[in-house]
Structure formats: C-alpha cells, structure tokens
Amino acid sequence: MxxxxxxxxxxxxxxxxxxxxxxxxxxxxxxxxxxxxxxxxxxSSRNARFSGYAGLQENKVQTLNEIAMTEIPRINSGFRELDRVLGGGLVPGSAILIGGNPGAGKSTLLLQVMCGLAGRMKTLYVTGEESLQQVAMRAQRLGLPRDQLRMLSETSVEQICQVAREEQPAVMVIDSIQVMHVADVQSAPGSVSQVREAAAQLTRFAKQQGVVILMVGHVTKDGTLAGPKVLEHCIDCSVLLDGAADSRFRTLRSHKNRFGAVNELGVFAMTETGMKEVSNPSAIFLSRGEEQTTGSVVMVIWEGTRPLLVELQALVDYSQLANPRRVTVGLEHNRLALLLAVMHRHGGMQMADQDVFVNVVGGVRVEDTSADLALLLALVSSFRDKALPKELVVFGEVGLSGEIRPVPSGQERLMEAAKHGFTRAIVPWANRPKQAPEGMEVIPVKKLEDALAAL
Missing domain, CATH: 2.20.28 (Rubrerythrin, domain 2)
Known part of the structure; x- marks a missing residue:
C-alpha cells in the first residue's frame, strides 16, 4: 500500500x-x-489527468495554418443577457463558474436556464446544498416546467461523473462546488485541496465528454470568489452576479472568458417569477426627478459592446475636519484625487478645504475613463451651487495637463444619448461627429477651460 x-x-x-x-x-x-x-x-491516474485535454487523440506538433478552423457551436441559454456575457452562448466542453453573494439569484437563474433547456436537450441539475424538495418548490413558485429536468442530490464527484456518463447530459449544473468532495483527498469539503481537486476533475470530465458544466461558487466578505486562486485558472469562464441588498436589479459581469470578451455587462431584475432580462439598462439608471439639482450630470460609459447612460452625482461641502474627506461610490478613489489636482491646476478651483462625495446612481461600478469630464463638471456644479441642464450629456477623458482626450465609440455614445431625448452634449474635440444626431447640439472641447466655458 x-x-x-x-x-x-x-x-x-x-x-x-x-x-x-x-x-x-x-x-x-x-x-x-x-x-x-x-x-x-x-x-494511470497521472495519464488520465491530461488525456481529456488532448481530445483523446495522438499528440503531434502542428503549425497554426494546419489546424482546422471549425466553428464552435454554441448553445442558446434562453437569456440574451447571459449569452452576451458568455460571449454568444454556452460552449460544449466548457466549465463555467458563477459566483455571487447569498441571495443574489445564482440558483434561481440557473434553474430557469436549465428548465428552459430541458425541453430541447438532456440536462442534469446536481444539488449538494439543497434537497430535491426545496428545488422543486422553488420551480413551482417560479412557474417553471418541471416535467423534463433531471435532478440529482449528490456531493461525491466520482458518483456525479458516473451518473453523468449514464445520463449523457448536454448541460450540467453543480450547486455548489464548495460542498463537493473527492474520495482520494483526506480533508473536509470546502477546503483548499477539496475545492481544487473537485473543480479539476469536473473540468476534465467536461473536456472529455463535451458537456457544459455550470458550477456555483461562494464569495468571500470582500466580494471575491472563495477558494484557491487556482480554481479560476482551471475553469474556462468566471462570471459574478452582483446586486445591492436593497435593489431588485442584478448585474452579471465576466472576470475571465476564454470564448469571448471580459468587459461585457448583463442586467437582470429579480421579480416574483424569477430573473427577468433588462433589455434597456439606460432607462433604469436614468430615474431622475423633475427638478434640476446641483452636482448631477448624465454620462455615457461603454460596457462591452454597448453604451450605457448613467447619472453621476457629486457633493462638495465645507469640511470641519483638518483632513477633508474624499468618498467615492462606484468610482476609483485614486482617480478622484487625481482629477481634483487637475481641477486646481488647470481649472483654477481650490477644493482642498472641502469634503467631496461622489456617487454613481444605480449601483454601477464605473471603470471607464470617459467619466472623467463628467465628474469634473459635476464637482463644479456642486461647488458653485449651479445646476447643469437636464438635457446635457457629457463624456471624455481628462489628462494631467488639462487636455480632453478622445474615447472609443464616440458616435455610438451620441446616438444612444439622442435616443433617450438628450439635446446637448459636451465631447472631446477628436470625438466630434461629421454629422450630429438630429436635434442634438454637440460641443467639442480641447481643454478643461473650454469645457468650463461651455457651461
């Protein structure tokens, strides 16, 4: 032995x-x-570890032009927002990890997807945390068809793979990877070694059998996926379902995707009948009041392959503290400090003795640098206590010397703003359109001083 x-x-x-x-x-x-x-x-086990990745064929060295360029067929999940984040649909033989906070709707979304796919292909839903009765009660509450989805309550990876070989499903759900265990590893489920080996075996099974495996993963208190970092390396796609506890809207964002872009964003709404797609997210994030308020401006950010209109709010107030506070929600904190220095140097406005609070409405996390100009104009509006026009939309990147740099897809951003009724736009000079959208006045600016004068 x-x-x-x-x-x-x-x-x-x-x-x-x-x-x-x-x-x-x-x-x-x-x-x-x-x-x-x-x-x-x-x-034997060492050879079997890598046999699935070789496609069960003899390995040989090939040049790039000798490799057959066959189109990978994708499976439509039934949700366009989910397919958008995954890069066009589910790829056979791929392992996908879906994470999120408790109550975000991971199991609800996957149950809706599986019940929809069960009518077109063989599916298998493996639950390790909940009983079969609990899953059936959720499906009944959501009004989902329950006559074709195959269910299994098991936590042993070896037993799951054996049942899957007999059932031959095209799509399989593992809920969740933290409760699965491998017999050869002598540690408790949820430990580093168990999660790593369970994910590795399920990924090899997906490659060998050509089945799509959707694994549910827990997150830590800081919002990152729990478990070892090697868990994200062995899978093909990692997406995170996020949403505030007091909001019914959920955002699905990809952190790793071998079959598509990682900057796509999907928006869902949690309702009594499950997760519903939001085809026009800009209408959600633009829930503005009738009265004009200071420090509020609408910006156009670019998420993946589509523009989004988001409202940005800023509050500048005199500070009673020796070190004024700088608080950002939805934006990077260091970016705010950088733009305040640019405003002082090239805009002539000193805010060193002011508390600055910045918030992106709707809980959106903005990482696009096109929000720089909108942030500065919102700060000026709050600092001078003068409201900006409601029909104004702003986008552009601000450099350290006060120049307004161009951003990608400027024409598409203007078309999206015009579609929602905006009639005036302040954009970088390099993004000025050859022909402005009908009914919109476009003001191109080169420097920060030009943008302040345009107000």
Whole structure:
C-alpha cells in the first residue's frame, strides 16, 4: 500500500509549503496554513489527468495554418443577457463558474436556464446544498416546467461523473462546488485541496465528454470568489452576479472568458417569477426627478459592446475636519484625487478645504475613463451651487495637463444619448461627429477651460 503524503497549504491563496509556518509568505496572511493529506498518484491516474485535454487523440506538433478552423457551436441559454456575457452562448466542453453573494439569484437563474433547456436537450441539475424538495418548490413558485429536468442530490464527484456518463447530459449544473468532495483527498469539503481537486476533475470530465458544466461558487466578505486562486485558472469562464441588498436589479459581469470578451455587462431584475432580462439598462439608471439639482450630470460609459447612460452625482461641502474627506461610490478613489489636482491646476478651483462625495446612481461600478469630464463638471456644479441642464450629456477623458482626450465609440455614445431625448452634449474635440444626431447640439472641447466655458 502506497504511503500517503502530506503538504501544508494556505487557505487564502492556495500556496503550498514543505512545513508549517505561521504566516503565508505569498499572501502575507496569518494562521491560514494547514496540513493536508495528499493521495498517492499512480501513473494511470497521472495519464488520465491530461488525456481529456488532448481530445483523446495522438499528440503531434502542428503549425497554426494546419489546424482546422471549425466553428464552435454554441448553445442558446434562453437569456440574451447571459449569452452576451458568455460571449454568444454556452460552449460544449466548457466549465463555467458563477459566483455571487447569498441571495443574489445564482440558483434561481440557473434553474430557469436549465428548465428552459430541458425541453430541447438532456440536462442534469446536481444539488449538494439543497434537497430535491426545496428545488422543486422553488420551480413551482417560479412557474417553471418541471416535467423534463433531471435532478440529482449528490456531493461525491466520482458518483456525479458516473451518473453523468449514464445520463449523457448536454448541460450540467453543480450547486455548489464548495460542498463537493473527492474520495482520494483526506480533508473536509470546502477546503483548499477539496475545492481544487473537485473543480479539476469536473473540468476534465467536461473536456472529455463535451458537456457544459455550470458550477456555483461562494464569495468571500470582500466580494471575491472563495477558494484557491487556482480554481479560476482551471475553469474556462468566471462570471459574478452582483446586486445591492436593497435593489431588485442584478448585474452579471465576466472576470475571465476564454470564448469571448471580459468587459461585457448583463442586467437582470429579480421579480416574483424569477430573473427577468433588462433589455434597456439606460432607462433604469436614468430615474431622475423633475427638478434640476446641483452636482448631477448624465454620462455615457461603454460596457462591452454597448453604451450605457448613467447619472453621476457629486457633493462638495465645507469640511470641519483638518483632513477633508474624499468618498467615492462606484468610482476609483485614486482617480478622484487625481482629477481634483487637475481641477486646481488647470481649472483654477481650490477644493482642498472641502469634503467631496461622489456617487454613481444605480449601483454601477464605473471603470471607464470617459467619466472623467463628467465628474469634473459635476464637482463644479456642486461647488458653485449651479445646476447643469437636464438635457446635457457629457463624456471624455481628462489628462494631467488639462487636455480632453478622445474615447472609443464616440458616435455610438451620441446616438444612444439622442435616443433617450438628450439635446446637448459636451465631447472631446477628436470625438466630434461629421454629422450630429438630429436635434442634438454637440460641443467639442480641447481643454478643461473650454469645457468650463461651455457651461
């Protein structure tokens, strides 16, 4: 009988060490290294580990022009927003990890997808956290068809793979990966080694059998996917379903995708009958009042392949503290400090003794630099206590020397703003259109001083 080996693994980052130590030298966390028993690896299991990735064919060296360029067929999930984030649909043989906070709607969304696919192909829903009765009650409450979806309550990865070989499903859901366990690994479910080996075996099974596997993953208190970082490396796609606790809207964003772009954004609404798609997200984020308010401006950001109209609010008030506060919600904090310095140097406005609060309405996380000009104009509006016109839309990147830099897809942004009734736009000079949209006045600016004069 082969002797079992032990290793010391960090529970935060998954780093391995030959002996125990109080602090992980990789992630610098304390008391996260624990002993893990490793199963002896045989030559047959070692060969089987990589047989699925080779496509069960003999390996040979090829040049790029010798590789057959066959179009990968994609499976329509029934939700256009989900297909948009995944890059066009579900790819056979792919492993997809869906994470989110408790109550975000991960299981609800996947149950709706599986019930819709069950009428077109073989599906298998594996639940490890909930009982079959609980899943059936949720499907009944949502009004979903329950006559064709195949269900399995199991936490053993070996048993799941055996049942899947008999059922031959085209799409399979694992809910969730943190409760699955592998018999060869002598540790509790949810540990670093169990999550890593369970995900690796399920990914190999997906490659070998050509089945789409959707794995539900938990998140930590800071919003990142729980488990070792190697979990995100072995899968093909990682998406995160996010939403505020007091909001019924959910955003689906891709963090890794081998079959599409990672900057796509899908918007859903949680209703009594489950998750509903939001085909026009700009209408949600533009729920403005009738009265004009200071410090409020609408900007056009670019998410993936479509523009979004989002309202930005800023509040500038005299500070009673020695160090004025700088608070941002939905924007990067360091970007605000940079733009305040540009405003002082090239705009002639000193806000060193003012508290500055910035908020993106709707809970959207903005990483696009085209929000720079809109943020500065909102700060000026609040600082001078003068409201900006409601029909005004702004976008553009601001450089350190006060220049207004162009942003991609300027014409598409203007068309989206004109579609929602905006009649005036302040844009970078390089983004000025050859022909402005009908009924819209476009004001191109080169410097920050030009934008302030245009107000």
């Amino acid at each position: 082969a002797k079992s080996k032990t290793a010391f693994v960090c529970g935060e980052c998954g780093a391995e060490f030959p002996r125990w130590q109080g602090q992980c030298s990789e992630c610098k966390e304390w008391n996260t290294v624990s002993e893990v028993r490793l199963a002896p690896a045989t030559s």
